[in-house]
Structure formats: C-alpha cells, structure tokens
Amino acid sequence: MAETTFTPRVFSGIKPSGGLTLGNYLGAIKRWVEMADEPYETVYCVVDLHAITVWQDPADLRAATYEVAAGLLASGIDPAKSILFNQSQAPEHAELGWILSCVARVGWMNRMTQFKDKAGKNAEKVSLGLYAYPALMAADILAYHATHVPVGEDQKQHVELTRDIAAKFNHDYGEEFFPLTEPVIEGPGMRVMSLRDGSKKMSKSGESDMERINMLDDADTIAKKFKKARTDPAPLPETLDGLKDRPEARNLVDIYASLSHTSAEAVIAEYAGAGWGQFKPALADLAVDKLAPISSEMKRLIDDKGELDRILGSGAEKAREIAAPILKRTYEIVGLVRS
Ligand code: TYM
8 A cells, every 4th residue: 555644633532521620631631732832733622422422411511512612722722723623513523433333343342441441230221322432533533634642541542443443444445544543642641540549530420529620620629629639648759669559649749740741750859758738738739820720711711602602613614624525535435426
C-alpha cells in the first residue's frame, strides 16, 4: 500500500453524563488547551451520543451538554482556534459508526475492560449501545482522520482498538485510508484517583461526592474534600520511591504536580518530610487558585445558552466540513451507491 501522510489533527471527546471532575480537567482538558497552541488542527466534542449508552434523563442530558461545553470554554478552549461542538449535531459520527461496527470484531469488543467494569454482572441487561460504544468512538476519531487523541489513561484501550479498526479497514479494502491514531497520554494527571480509594479512578459516577472534586465545587467544598481525603499516617517521603505502595499519597502528590505544571519528583523535593496537615491545605489552596476562575466563568456561560448554542452550532458546521468528505469517500470505498 502507498504511504499516505495525514495532516496532524487532534480529536478528543468528553461525555455529558453529569458534571466535569478534576480527573477530566487534569487527564484531558488541560492537554487539549495546550495542544490548541501547537501545530495541530484541534477538534473537541461533547459526545452526547455516548452519554445515552446508559439512561440519561433528557433534561439532565441537555443541562450536562451545556455544562461540559461551558467547562471547556472556561478552561481555555478558544472557538477561534479549535472546533467545539456536540456530537449529535454532526450525523457523520453515527453513520461512520455503523460502518466501523461492521469492521470491528465481537472478540475485540469482548476484551474492552471498561465495558466489563460498567456492565458488571448485568451484561445481559445493558444497552447494545454500551457494547458497541468503542466502534462509535473509533468513528469519532476516524471521521476526522485524527492523528492524535489526548485522553486519560482509562481510554487507552479504546484508542488502541481504534487503531485495530483502522488497520483492518485499510487492509480489507486495500487502501491506506484511515490513519493509525496515536493516543497522547502523559503527565502526572493521566490517572487521577478517587480521594477515598487510591485504587479507583476519580469519576463523575462514583457513589460519594467526597471521592471527587467537581469543577463547580466552591472553595470551602474543595478544602473540605482534600482535608478528608484518605491518606496513610506517614509524612511525605524524601524520594518518589517512598510513595510506592502508598496509592492515596501518590495520588495527592500527582494532583499537586499536575495542577502546578511540574513533576511528582519536584513536588517531593519541595515537600519532603512534610505532614498532611501542611500538604493538604497547600494542595487545596492550589486547586482553588486554579479552579475558582474556571468555575466562575463556567457559571456565567451556563447562564448564556444563546452564546453556547451559537458556538456549538458553528462548531458543528466546521466539523462537518471535515467529516462529510471523509464519510463520502468511505462510502465509495465500501461500495455503497450514492446516486
Ligand atoms: P469520559 O467522558 O469518561 O472522560 C473524558 C476525558 O477525561 C479523562 N478522564 C480522566 N483522566 C484522568 N483521571 C481520571 N480520573 C479521569 N476521568 C476521566 C478520560 O480519559 C477522557 O480523556 N469514551 C470517552 C469519550 C470519547 C472520546 C471519543 C475520547 C468518546 N469519543 C473520541 C477521545 C476520542 C469517555 O468516556 O471519556
């Protein structure tokens, strides 16, 4: 097959199933903002079609879609530099999703750990959409021929599956049409864990609100959550090695590092020997410093639905300008007649 060069293009998405957490911010959004200043075309999406793979109350879904869009804008995504829209306004995603569902193999889907975790013992009762979800995610990425996908570590397997689907499509149809997308997973924020259990990821669906920092939490709530965060009694060690087997301590150090754009090593060098009575308030102050301006801008934008609709609507038009020709060519390659 001939070598094809693809324009460097970033795609990433976030589900509007509840509000945004510090995990979303440090694992994904922060990097999205940085990549918009690098030589990439950047396409960012509120993936509402993914959210409905589990039940969403319609009013809550609408509110969450606006909230996530507001959070992205407030965090620094600039619609003049990046395309920002919600997935269902670009029907190319669902259309390409079907074609890629016919490329992906059931055996591959059966290996998806996120499906296994979410379905649990209930696998017979969950929606077909939840099972097919990774094929739609591949379509999100491949509809733009995206070369780079910045995500948290929990999405790594899905991006690898996207590569497998692209490679099989290219092989089956004898044309190097889809790129083999690279996941971009880096920095101390790639895996933000629950504040109550260092072995579980911080998520919007976790049972207790004390497990997570929400982007809209006020300063007192943030301070209280960090103060009550589970830790062990030992002070911070002299070297990073000393955090081995101390997942909760490691998590707080990583959060500090990510919020202050530095490494866990640098944080340990600064706080070696410090107790939690010193470190936790410093962490809370840092988080409030970073999040307070974002959350106040978020609240302003959430109250301006007209502005959000304008941005999402024009973003969807720009997104479709990229995705429609790629979908059209996919149909041709597959042999679907377009009269
Ligand atoms: P979602 O909505 O669960 O999360 C959005 C982004 O936030 C990251 N993230 C985290 N990173 C670090 N630590 C955490 N605790 C944490 N929690 C969430 C996720 O890794 C993700 O980057 N399937 C995706 C959405 C999606 C998508 C796509 C992503 C749909 N299509 C195409 C990239 C490309 C998801 O459910 O993310």
